[in-house]
Amino acid sequence: MQKTPEKTLCIGDYVTFSNAKHAGMLSAEGILLPNLILNTNLVTLDDALFCIHLQRQYSASREFDDYMNSIKVDGEGNNKDAEASASKFLHALKKGRNNETKLNNDYMKKRIGEPVKFGDVIQLFHCKSGKYVTVQAHTLANDERENMCVQLDGQGSIYSWLVVTPRFKIDREGDVVQNASEMFLKVSERLNEYIHCSERTPMRGHDREVNCSLETTGWRMNIFQTAMDTNDASLLLSSQLVYVLIKID
Numbered sequence: 397m398q399k400t401p402e403k404t405l406c407i408g409d410y411v412t413f414s415n416a417k418h419a420g421m422l423s424a425e426g427i428l429l430p431n432l433i434l435n436t437n438l439v440t441l442d443d444a445l446f447c448i449h450l451q452r453q454y455s456a457s458r459e460f461d462d463y464m465n466s467i468k469v470d471g472e473g474n475n476k477d478a479e480a481s482a483s484k485f486l487h488a489l490k491k492g493r494n495n496e497t498k499l500n501n502d503y504m505k506k507r508i509g510e511p512v513k514f515g516d517v518i519q520l521f522h523c524k525s526g527k528y529v530t531v532q533a534h535t536l537a538n539d540e541r542e543n544m545c546v547q548l549d550g551q552g553s554i555y556s557w558l559v560v561t562p563r564f565k566i567d568r569e570g571d572v573v574q575n576a577s578e579m580f581l582k583v584s585e586r587l588n589e590y591i592h593c594s595e596r597t598p599m600r601g602h603d604r605e606v607n608c609s610l611e612t613t614g615w616r617m618n619i620f621q622t623a624m625d626t627n628d629a630s631l632l633l634s635s636q637l638v639y640v641l642i643k644i645d
Contacts, residue, residue, distance in 0.1 A: 405448065405573040408508035408623025410523060412444050413581075413615040415593050418604055422446075422591075422615065426525025430547040431538075432606035434593050445620060446529070447521040448512060450504050451557050451584075456496040458553070460489040509623045514562045515569035517584050519552060528552030529591070531583055537607035539596045544608040546591060557584035558591065563614045575619045580612050591615075 405411070413422035415434060423435035423444040438444055463486070512518060520529040527548035533555050535545040549556065562568060563578040573579070581591040592609035 403575040403619050403622065405512040405575065405577070405617065405619060406508075406623050407448055407450055407504070407510050407512060407518075409448050409619050410445055410621040411448060412441070412618050412620055413446070414618070415613060415615060417614070418593060420593075420604060422606060423603075424522055424525070424548055426522050426527060426548050430525075430527070430549075432529060432546045432548070432591075433603035434606055435603055441620075442524040445523045447523055449519040449521045449528075450500075450507055451517040452500040452504075452519060452552060453496055454552070454554055456489070456492040457551060460493045463489055511572045512560060513569070514560055514567055514571050514573060514579070516560050517557050518560060519556045520558060520581075522548050526550070528556040529558070531555040531586065531589075531608045533586075537594070537605060539594050539598065539605040540607055540609070542609075543592065543594075544586075544589075546606055546608050554585045555583065558582065559584050561590075573617070576616060578614050578616050581615060583608055 414420070415422070418434055418436065420434035420436040421438055421444040422432065423438060424430065424432050425443060435444060467482075521527075522529065525548055527550050530547060530549035530552055532545040532547055537543040537545045559582040560573060561580040561582045562571070563580055567577065567579075583589045583591065586608065589608050589610055590612045592607055592611055593613040594605040594607060595611075596605070598604050
Protein backbone atom coordinates (compact mmCIF):
# COMPACT_ATOMS: atom_id res chain seq x y z
CA MET A 397 0.00 0.00 0.00
CA GLN A 398 1.44 3.31 -1.07
CA LYS A 399 1.84 5.88 1.67
CA THR A 400 -0.18 9.04 1.02
CA PRO A 401 1.80 12.28 1.26
CA GLU A 402 1.24 14.44 4.29
CA LYS A 403 -0.93 17.50 3.85
CA THR A 404 0.77 20.85 4.18
CA LEU A 405 -0.92 23.84 5.75
CA CYS A 406 -1.96 26.50 3.23
CA ILE A 407 -3.60 29.92 3.27
CA GLY A 408 -7.37 29.36 3.23
CA ASP A 409 -7.30 25.93 4.91
CA TYR A 410 -9.88 25.16 7.58
CA VAL A 411 -8.21 23.83 10.73
CA THR A 412 -8.74 22.90 14.36
CA PHE A 413 -6.38 23.34 17.33
CA SER A 414 -6.28 20.83 20.19
CA ASN A 415 -4.35 20.70 23.46
CA ALA A 416 -3.35 17.25 24.71
CA LYS A 417 -2.52 18.29 28.28
CA HIS A 418 -6.09 19.36 29.06
CA ALA A 419 -7.76 17.21 26.36
CA GLY A 420 -9.71 19.98 24.69
CA MET A 421 -10.02 22.11 21.54
CA LEU A 422 -9.61 25.83 20.96
CA SER A 423 -13.17 27.01 20.59
CA ALA A 424 -15.66 29.88 20.85
CA GLU A 425 -19.42 30.23 20.55
CA GLY A 426 -18.69 33.46 18.71
CA ILE A 427 -22.14 34.92 18.11
CA LEU A 428 -23.12 35.89 21.66
CA LEU A 429 -20.01 34.86 23.59
CA PRO A 430 -16.74 36.24 22.13
CA ASN A 431 -14.30 34.70 24.61
CA LEU A 432 -11.93 31.90 23.54
CA ILE A 433 -12.13 28.70 25.60
CA LEU A 434 -10.69 25.19 25.67
CA ASN A 435 -13.72 23.03 25.04
CA THR A 436 -13.45 19.52 26.51
CA ASN A 437 -16.97 18.47 25.51
CA LEU A 438 -17.40 19.80 21.98
CA VAL A 439 -20.96 19.43 20.67
CA THR A 440 -20.56 21.07 17.26
CA LEU A 441 -17.33 21.35 15.28
CA ASP A 442 -18.40 24.77 13.99
CA ASP A 443 -17.32 26.32 17.30
CA ALA A 444 -13.77 24.98 16.87
CA LEU A 445 -13.24 25.55 13.14
CA PHE A 446 -10.85 28.31 12.03
CA CYS A 447 -9.64 29.45 8.61
CA ILE A 448 -6.01 30.43 8.04
CA HIS A 449 -5.93 34.04 6.80
CA LEU A 450 -3.07 36.26 5.71
CA GLN A 451 -1.82 39.06 7.92
CA ARG A 452 -4.16 41.98 7.22
CA GLN A 453 -3.11 45.64 7.33
CA TYR A 454 -4.87 47.99 9.76
CA SER A 455 -3.13 51.37 9.38
CA ALA A 456 -6.09 53.17 7.79
CA SER A 457 -8.60 51.45 10.08
CA ARG A 458 -6.60 52.42 13.15
CA GLU A 459 -6.37 56.04 11.98
CA PHE A 460 -10.14 56.13 11.44
CA ASP A 461 -10.86 54.63 14.88
CA ASP A 462 -8.44 57.02 16.60
CA TYR A 463 -10.12 60.00 14.95
CA MET A 464 -13.63 58.80 15.88
CA ASN A 465 -12.54 58.39 19.50
CA SER A 466 -11.14 61.91 19.58
CA ILE A 467 -14.17 63.69 18.13
CA LYS A 468 -15.87 66.17 20.45
CA VAL A 469 -19.32 67.19 19.29
CA ASP A 470 -20.01 70.92 19.29
CA GLY A 471 -23.57 71.14 20.53
CA GLU A 472 -24.03 74.77 19.56
CA GLY A 473 -22.65 74.27 16.04
CA ASN A 474 -21.01 77.71 15.96
CA ASN A 475 -18.02 76.88 13.81
CA LYS A 476 -19.44 75.82 10.44
CA ASP A 477 -16.08 75.93 8.67
CA ALA A 478 -14.56 73.61 11.25
CA GLU A 479 -17.50 71.21 10.89
CA ALA A 480 -17.17 71.18 7.09
CA SER A 481 -13.43 70.53 7.35
CA ALA A 482 -13.97 67.72 9.85
CA SER A 483 -16.62 66.18 7.57
CA LYS A 484 -14.23 66.14 4.60
CA PHE A 485 -11.48 64.63 6.72
CA LEU A 486 -13.84 61.96 8.03
CA HIS A 487 -14.91 61.13 4.49
CA ALA A 488 -11.26 60.74 3.45
CA LEU A 489 -10.58 58.45 6.43
CA LYS A 490 -13.61 56.29 5.57
CA LYS A 491 -12.45 56.02 1.97
CA GLY A 492 -8.96 55.03 3.09
CA ARG A 493 -10.32 52.40 5.45
CA ASN A 494 -12.59 50.93 2.73
CA ASN A 495 -9.73 50.83 0.22
CA GLU A 496 -7.52 49.10 2.77
CA THR A 497 -10.20 46.47 3.41
CA LYS A 498 -10.58 45.86 -0.34
CA LEU A 499 -6.82 45.48 -0.79
CA ASN A 500 -6.69 43.04 2.13
CA ASN A 501 -9.48 40.95 0.60
CA ASP A 502 -7.95 40.99 -2.90
CA TYR A 503 -4.53 40.00 -1.55
CA MET A 504 -6.10 37.15 0.40
CA LYS A 505 -7.80 35.79 -2.74
CA LYS A 506 -4.53 35.85 -4.69
CA ARG A 507 -2.60 34.00 -1.98
CA ILE A 508 -5.11 31.21 -1.25
CA GLY A 509 -3.44 27.83 -1.50
CA GLU A 510 0.10 29.06 -0.76
CA PRO A 511 1.95 27.01 1.90
CA VAL A 512 2.34 28.38 5.44
CA LYS A 513 5.82 28.19 6.97
CA PHE A 514 6.97 28.34 10.56
CA GLY A 515 7.72 31.99 11.32
CA ASP A 516 4.90 33.30 9.11
CA VAL A 517 2.40 35.78 10.52
CA ILE A 518 -1.23 34.69 10.08
CA GLN A 519 -4.67 35.48 11.46
CA LEU A 520 -7.21 32.95 12.70
CA PHE A 521 -10.67 33.54 11.23
CA HIS A 522 -13.45 31.89 13.24
CA CYS A 523 -15.65 30.37 10.52
CA LYS A 524 -18.93 30.31 12.45
CA SER A 525 -18.90 33.95 13.58
CA GLY A 526 -16.79 35.52 10.83
CA LYS A 527 -14.49 37.12 13.42
CA TYR A 528 -10.77 37.11 14.14
CA VAL A 529 -8.97 35.78 17.22
CA THR A 530 -7.72 39.01 18.84
CA VAL A 531 -5.89 39.91 22.03
CA GLN A 532 -7.72 42.65 23.95
CA ALA A 533 -4.66 44.69 24.86
CA HIS A 534 -6.41 46.74 27.57
CA THR A 535 -8.55 44.02 29.17
CA LEU A 536 -7.39 41.51 31.77
CA ALA A 537 -8.39 37.86 31.55
CA ASN A 538 -11.16 36.71 33.88
CA ASP A 539 -9.48 33.71 35.55
CA GLU A 540 -5.77 34.47 35.31
CA ARG A 541 -5.72 38.19 36.06
CA GLU A 542 -2.01 38.47 35.30
CA ASN A 543 -2.77 37.72 31.63
CA MET A 544 -4.66 39.54 28.88
CA CYS A 545 -8.09 38.67 27.52
CA VAL A 546 -8.43 36.95 24.12
CA GLN A 547 -11.70 37.34 22.23
CA LEU A 548 -13.17 37.26 18.74
CA ASP A 549 -13.31 40.61 16.92
CA GLY A 550 -15.24 41.35 13.73
CA GLN A 551 -12.56 43.49 12.07
CA GLY A 552 -9.47 42.28 13.86
CA SER A 553 -6.48 44.49 14.64
CA ILE A 554 -2.70 44.35 14.87
CA TYR A 555 -3.32 42.20 17.96
CA SER A 556 -4.81 39.54 15.66
CA TRP A 557 -1.37 38.89 14.13
CA LEU A 558 -0.09 35.47 15.25
CA VAL A 559 3.32 33.99 14.49
CA VAL A 560 3.29 30.24 13.77
CA THR A 561 6.17 29.10 16.00
CA PRO A 562 7.52 25.50 16.12
CA ARG A 563 7.10 23.68 19.42
CA PHE A 564 9.81 21.08 18.83
CA LYS A 565 13.39 21.47 17.59
CA ILE A 566 12.74 19.04 14.75
CA ASP A 567 10.82 21.90 13.12
CA ARG A 568 12.59 25.14 12.30
CA GLU A 569 11.52 28.56 11.08
CA GLY A 570 11.18 28.47 7.32
CA ASP A 571 9.96 24.86 7.25
CA VAL A 572 6.55 24.23 5.69
CA VAL A 573 3.91 23.45 8.34
CA GLN A 574 2.62 19.88 8.00
CA ASN A 575 -0.75 18.53 9.07
CA ALA A 576 -0.87 17.53 12.77
CA SER A 577 2.10 19.80 13.59
CA GLU A 578 2.66 20.94 17.17
CA MET A 579 3.11 24.70 17.51
CA PHE A 580 2.97 27.79 19.67
CA LEU A 581 0.81 30.72 18.57
CA LYS A 582 2.91 33.76 19.38
CA VAL A 583 1.29 37.21 19.48
CA SER A 584 3.27 39.30 17.00
CA GLU A 585 2.69 42.69 18.63
CA ARG A 586 3.31 41.62 22.24
CA LEU A 587 6.84 40.70 23.30
CA ASN A 588 7.18 36.95 23.99
CA GLU A 589 3.47 36.44 24.67
CA TYR A 590 1.38 33.54 23.38
CA ILE A 591 -2.16 32.26 23.01
CA HIS A 592 -2.30 30.32 26.24
CA CYS A 593 -4.60 27.81 27.90
CA SER A 594 -5.24 28.69 31.54
CA GLU A 595 -3.67 26.40 34.13
CA ARG A 596 -6.26 27.44 36.69
CA THR A 597 -9.04 24.88 37.04
CA PRO A 598 -12.33 26.50 35.97
CA MET A 599 -15.44 26.61 38.12
CA ARG A 600 -17.82 23.69 37.77
CA GLY A 601 -19.90 24.09 34.62
CA HIS A 602 -17.39 26.44 32.99
CA ASP A 603 -14.74 25.81 30.35
CA ARG A 604 -11.03 26.45 30.74
CA GLU A 605 -10.07 30.01 29.75
CA VAL A 606 -7.80 30.84 26.79
CA ASN A 607 -5.82 34.06 27.26
CA CYS A 608 -2.60 35.85 26.26
CA SER A 609 0.37 34.99 28.47
CA LEU A 610 4.14 34.90 28.78
CA GLU A 611 3.69 31.16 29.32
CA THR A 612 3.38 28.90 26.30
CA THR A 613 0.71 26.38 25.37
CA GLY A 614 1.35 23.70 22.78
CA TRP A 615 -1.35 23.41 20.11
CA ARG A 616 -1.77 20.52 17.70
CA MET A 617 -3.07 21.80 14.36
CA ASN A 618 -5.18 19.49 12.19
CA ILE A 619 -6.44 20.33 8.70
CA PHE A 620 -10.17 19.77 8.42
CA GLN A 621 -10.63 21.02 4.86
CA THR A 622 -8.12 22.33 2.35
CA ALA A 623 -8.38 25.63 0.50
CA MET A 624 -8.32 23.71 -2.80
CA ASP A 625 -11.39 21.71 -1.79
CA THR A 626 -13.18 24.91 -0.78
CA ASN A 627 -12.60 26.45 -4.21
CA ASP A 628 -13.67 23.31 -6.12
CA ALA A 629 -17.30 23.92 -7.09
CA SER A 630 -17.77 20.24 -8.06
CA LEU A 631 -17.33 19.04 -4.46
CA LEU A 632 -20.10 18.78 -1.88
CA LEU A 633 -18.63 19.93 1.42
CA SER A 634 -19.59 19.54 5.06
CA SER A 635 -22.12 22.14 6.33
CA GLN A 636 -22.81 23.34 2.77
CA LEU A 637 -26.41 24.30 1.98
CA VAL A 638 -28.03 22.26 -0.77
CA TYR A 639 -31.38 22.08 -2.55
CA VAL A 640 -33.14 18.73 -2.79
CA LEU A 641 -35.42 18.43 -5.81
CA ILE A 642 -38.14 15.78 -5.52
CA LYS A 643 -39.56 14.49 -8.77
CA ILE A 644 -43.14 13.32 -8.52
CA ASP A 645 -44.37 11.08 -11.35
